[in-house]
Structures are given as C-alpha cells and as structure tokens.
Amino acid sequence: MSPTPRRKIIIDTDPGQDDAVAILLALASPELDVLGITCVAGNVPLALTAKNARIVCELAGKPETRVFAGCDAPMKRKLVTAEHVHGKTGLDGIALPDPVMPLQDQHAVDFLIETLREEPEGSVTLCPVGPLTNVATAMMKAPDIVPRIAEIVLMGGAYFAVGNITPAAEFNIYVDPQAAEIVFKSGVPLVVMPLDVTHKALTTRSRVEAFRGLGTRVGHAVASWTDFFERFDMAKYGSEGAPLHDPCVIAYLLDPSLFSGRHINVEVETEGRFTTGMTVADWWRVSRREPNAMFIGEIDADRFYALLIERICRL
Numbered sequence: 599m600s601p602t603p604r605r606k607i608i609i610d611t612d613p614g615q616d617d618a619v620a621i622l623l624a625l626a627s628p629e630l631d632v633l634g635i636t637c638v639a640g641n642v643p644l645a646l647t648a649k650n651a652r653i654v655c656e657l658a659g660k661p662e663t664r665v666f667a668g669c670d671a672p673m674k675r676k677l678v679t680a681e682h683v684h685g686k687t688g689l690d691g692i693a694l695p696d697p698v699m700p701l702q703d704q705h706a707v708d709f710l711i712e713t714l715r716e717e718p719e720g721s722v723t724l725c726p727v728g729p730l731t732n733v734a735t736a737m738m739k740a741p742d743i744v745p746r747i748a749e750i751v752l753m754g755g756a757y758f759a760v761g762n763i764t765p766a767a768e769f770n771i772y773v774d775p776q777a778a779e780i781v782f783k784s785g786v787p788l789v790v791m792p793l794d795v796t797h798k799a800l801t802t803r804s805r806v807e808a809f810r811g812l813g814t815r816v817g818h819a820v821a822s823w824t825d826f827f828e829r830f831d832m833a834k835y836g837s838e839g840a841p842l843h844d845p846c847v848i849a850y851l852l853d854p855s856l857f858s859g860r861h862i863n864v865e866v867e868t869e870g871r872f873t874t875g876m877t878v879a880d881w882w883r884v885s886r887r888e889p890n891a892m893f894i895g896e897i898d899a900d901r902f903y904a905l906l907i908e909r910i911c912r913l
C-alpha cells in the first residue's frame with residue numbers, strides 16, 4: 599500500500615518561543631512537508647523573527663529548510679511587538695548560536711504566491727501563527743491564489759477567553775486587524791485556534807520537566823523557553839503555566855481528534871474604539887451570518903503534550 603502522501607504546509611510565523619515549539623513539532627513530523635517558513639513582524643521586529651526561525655531550524659538539525667522574510671509592518675497600523683512576553687530577542691530563556699543557514703532572497707509574500715501557483719490546486723495548507731500581514735498581502739497582490747489554498751489553520755483570536763493584548767483582542771489579530779479581516783473574509787476553509795483553546799494547553803511544571811527530562815539539546819531548549827515564556831502568563835492569570843499557543847496549529851494537522859469546536863461565523867472588528875482586533879465569534883449562531891471558520895474551543899491537553907514529547911524527542 600503506497601504511503602500516505604505528506605501534507606504540504608507553509609508556516610507563517612513571528613518566533614516567539616511558542617512559535618519555535620510549533621516549528622520544531624512540524625520539522626519532527628514526517629507526515630508534514632514544510633515547503634517553507636515565512637516570517638512576519640509580530641512578537642519582535644522582522645529582522646529578529648527571520649533570525650529566530652533559522653535558529654530553530656538549525657536547532658532541529660534542518661538547516662536545509664527554506665526561511666523567508668516577509669512584511670516588517672502591518673498593512674495599515676503601526677507595529678506593536680511583545681518583548682514583554684518573549685523578551686528582547688524573542689527567544690529569551692536560552693542563548694543559542696546565531697544562524698549560519700541563509701535567509702532566502704525571495705520576499706515571503708512572493709514565495710507564498712509562487713508556491714501556491716506552482717503546487718497543485720488545493721494541495722498546500724497555510725499555518726499562520728503570527729499576525730496575518732504576509733498572508734493577506736499575498737491574497738491582495740494575487741487574488742488568483744485564494745481558491746488554490748487547501749485550508750488555513752491559524753492561531754489567533756479569542757471569544758470566551760477575551761483578549762490578551764487589550765481587554766477585547768488577541769495579539770495576532772490585534773497587530774494587523776485589516777489583514778485578519780481579509781483572511782477571515784477570503785472564503786478559504788479556516789480552522790481557528792483562539793485563546794479559548796490555547797489557554798487549556800498550559801505548560802505545567804510536570805510538562806516542562808518532561809521536556810527537560812528528554813536529556814536532549816532540543817528538549818533542554820524547549821524547557822528553557824517555556825520556563826521564560828510562562829512567567830508572564832502565570833503572573834497575569836495566576837495560572838499554573840503558560841498557554842502553548844502556536845503548537846496547537848501543527849498538532850491539529852497531526853491529530854485533529856485532539857480538538858473540538860464549532861463551525862461558526864467569525865468577524866474581525868477593525869474600527870472599534872475599545873474593540874479593534876476583536877474576533878466576534880458567533881458561538882451561539884444568533885447573527886445568521888454565514889459560518890466561515892471552525893472555531894476551536896476544546897483540547898485534550900494530556901494527549902497534546904504526549905504528542906509534543908513524542909515528536910520533540912525525535913530531534
């Protein structure tokens with residue numbers, strides 16, 4: 599029996615410790631064919647996200663991975679970054695060597711367009727785990743690619759969990775709400791991992807020690823990153839760990855049974871004085887607006903971390 603074909607994906611990212619774990623999970627999983635990693639300004643400025651993505655690829659022992667730099671600012675708003683969460687480098691928690699592998703010359707937006715035009719229609723899944731500037735810019739520059747995208751599985755938004763950068767908005771959507779509106783209105787099949795679900799995937803002590811207990815360089819890095827990354831959320835929420843946001847996207851590709859949610863209408867607020875960047879999720883279907891996203895609300899956290907450990911230990 600011929601092996602199941604590997605799923606072609608492009609990860610669009612703003613590393614960030616949780617982005618880094620998502621990239622490691624993807625690179626450790628033979629089911630996935632990472633066509634490229636496109637970097638965007640978000641947690642830290644673009645120069646750092648493009649550097650950090652390569653640091654992570656080299657840590658994974660995959661220096662042949664193609665990494666592209668994309669947009670250095672949101673479509674219409676001034677860039678807002680999150681050094682208060684991720685530290686000055688964006689990967690605070692452990693000092694890793696500067697990357698040797700090159701950054702690709704091509705702009706990330708052009709890579710997205712070219713790849714979606716060249717690969718068979720409906721064969722490429724986009725996995726944005728940062729602000730949606732690159733993806734939306736590609737859609738605006740080349741509308742013909744939109745129907746060619748198989749699915750977009752993204753980390754962003756919030757409803758019951760409300761905001762983390764403002765009282766109403768989650769960071770990835772808040773940084774570039776115009777880009778998010780373009781993506782949510784694109785008609786591409788969407789799976790959304792909001793704070794509602796990522797806040798149920800906490801880096802508890804035992805889970806962090808399980809990474810450290812792998813006794814590998816990668817396991818030590820992941821534990822060190824989560825040690826650093828969790829201090830902000832634990833102080834803010836009084837939780838017993840930090841939400842490991844971005845790996846939820848990759849875990850969904852590997853085992854969707856880990857998650858559950860509802861196919862509902864989700865709109866992005868772009869003009870609210872207090873609510874800009876809010877994802878208005880019609881969880882109770884009261885608006886009669888057309889459903890456009892599978893909005894995930896639940897995760898089997900123990901099985902999620904078991905998958906993470908099982909994969910990370912392969913690197």
Ligand code: RIB
Binds near residue numbers: 615727
């Ligand atoms: O709000 C959480 C999201 O913002 C995550 O993707 C994190 O990496 C930051 O980009």
Ligand code: CA
Binds near residue numbers: 616
């Ligand atoms: Ca991110």
